[in-house]
Amino acid sequence: MDLYAQPIATRLTWLFDHAQNHAASFGSSETWLARKRYLAEHPTALAVLKCMDGRVNIPVATETPMGIIQPFRNLGGRFDLGWPHLGEVLFDYVMPRVREGRRVLMMSNYHFSKGDPHRGCAGFNYDTEAAREHTFAIRRQIEQVYGAGHQTVYPLVCGFETDEDALILHGANGATLNVAELTTTDMVPAYLSSLFPDMPEQIRADLLPLIQGNLRHVTQVRQTNREINIEHREWMICLGSGFDWLHTPNQALIIGPYSPDLADPVRKAAGILQSNMAAGRVPDDGFLLLASVPYHETGVDRARAEIKSRFLSDFAAAAITREFPQLAEKMHRRTAVLSWESRKLELLG
Numbered sequence: 001m002d003l004y005a006q007p008i009a010t011r012l013t014w015l016f017d018h019a020q021n022h023a024a025s026f027g028s029s030e031t032w033l034a035r036k037r038y039l040a041e042h043p044t045a046l047a048v049l050k051c052m053d054g055r056v057n058i059p060v061a062t063e064t065p066m067g068i069i070q071p072f073r074n075l076g077g078r079f080d081l082g083w084p085h086l087g088e089v090l091f092d093y094v095m096p097r098v099r100e101g102r103r104v105l106m107m108s109n110y111h112f113s114k115g116d117p118h119r120g121c122a123g124f125n126y127d128t129e130a131a132r133e134h135t136f137a138i139r140r141q142i143e144q145v146y147g148a149g150h151q152t153v154y155p156l157v158c159g160f161e162t163d164e165d166a167l168i169l170h171g172a173n174g175a176t177l178n179v180a181e182l183t184t185t186d187m188v189p190a191y192l193s194s195l196f197p198d199m200p201e202q203i204r205a206d207l208l209p210l211i212q213g214n215l216r217h218v219t220q221v222r223q224t225n226r227e228i229n230i231e232h233r234e235w236m237i238c239l240g241s242g243f244d245w246l247h248t249p250n251q252a253l254i255i256g257p258y259s260p261d262l263a264d265p266v267r268k269a270a271g272i273l274q275s276n277m278a279a280g281r282v283p284d285d286g287f288l289l290l291a292s293v294p295y296h297e298t299g300v301d302r303a304r305a306e307i308k309s310r311f312l313s314d315f316a317a318a319a320i321t322r323e324f325p326q327l328a329e330k331m332h333r334r335t336a337v338l339s340w341e342s343r344k345l346e347l348l349g
C-alpha cells in the first residue's frame with residue numbers, strides 16, 4: 001500500500017494500528033531479550049539531539065534495534081542547555097545511566113542534502129554551515145556541564161545527509177568520517193581511534209555498530225528509487241516525546257517540548273505540512289496533530305502526563321489556527337499518553 005496516496009482516515013487507521021503492533025513487538029520476549037542483550041554487549045547509552053525533520057531518523061538509518069537510541073527533537077536540531085526544562089531533562093537521562101556504571105554518547109546532529117541545498121534544514125533556512133556551527137555550540141555546552149575530559153559523557157557532532165541517509169562524524173582537528181565514502185567498515189576501528197583519540201574504548205566499540213548499520217542502510221538506499229522520498233512528505237505534527245515507536249521516516253515532524261518559544265517550531269512544522277500539500281507530495285485532505293507524553297508509573301505520574309499532553313495539544317492547535325486558519329480546518333487531533341515501560345500508546349478521549 002502506498003500510504004501517501006491514502007485519504008487521511010486510512011492513514012490514521014494505519015498509524016494507530018502501527019502503534020499497537022509496535023507495542024506488541026516491543027513487549028515480546030524476543031525483542032525484550034534482544035534489547036537486553038544489545039545493552040549488555042553495548043553498554044554505552046546513546047542519545048541524539050536532532051531536528052524535527054521527518055527524514056532524519058537515526059535509529060532507522062543505523063539499523064539500531066528500537067528503544068536503544070534516545071532521541072531529543074526540535075526545530076533545526078536547535079537546543080540550548082540553558083532552556084528552562086532541557087538541562088533537567090538531559091540530566092535526568094544521564095544520571096541513572098552513569099549510576100549503572102555506563103557511559104553516555106551524546107550526539108548533536110545537523111542535516112543537509114548533497115543534491116540540493118533546498119532539501120536541507122528548513123529550521124536553519126537551508127544554511128548548512130549555520131546548522132553545523134550550532135551543533136558545535138551544543139557540544140561546548142555539553143562539555144561545560146559534563147566535563148571537557150569526555151570520559152563519562154562524550155559529546156559527538158554528527159551530520160546526516162538525507163539523500164542517502166549517510167552519517168558524517170566530526171572528529172579532532174576538523175577531520176571527518178563520512179559513511180557514504182566507505183565501501184567496507186574494516187578500517188573503521190582505526191579511523192575512530194585517530195578521529196577521537198580521547199574517546200573511551202568502550203564508547204568507540206559501541207559506536208562501531210552504528211557505522212556498520214549505517215553503511216548497510218546506505219547501500220540499500222542506493223539500490224532503491226526514492227526520488228520523492230528525499231523531499232519532505234510528512235503529514236503529521238507530533239508534539240511531546242517518546243515517538244520512537246513511529247520508526248518510519250518521513251511521516252512526522254516531531255517536536256520535543258523544550259523550546260521556551262514552543263509556538264515557533266509548531267509554526268514552522270505547519271508551514272512544512274502546508275507546502276507538502278500544496279506540492280502534492282501528500283494528499284491535502286487532512287493532517288494529524290498528535291500530542292503524546294510518556295509516563296513511567298500509573299497514578300500520579302500518568303495523570304501528570306495526561307494533563308501535559310492535553311496542554312501541548314491545545315497549545316499547538318491554537319498556534320496553528322492563529323497562523324494557518326485554512327490548514328487548521330484540515331486538522332485531526334489525537335491526544336495520548338505513552339506507557340514508557342510497554343510503549344503502549346493510550347489515546348485520551
Ligand SMILES: [Zn+2]
Nearest residue numbers: 051053076121
Ligand atoms: Zn531540519
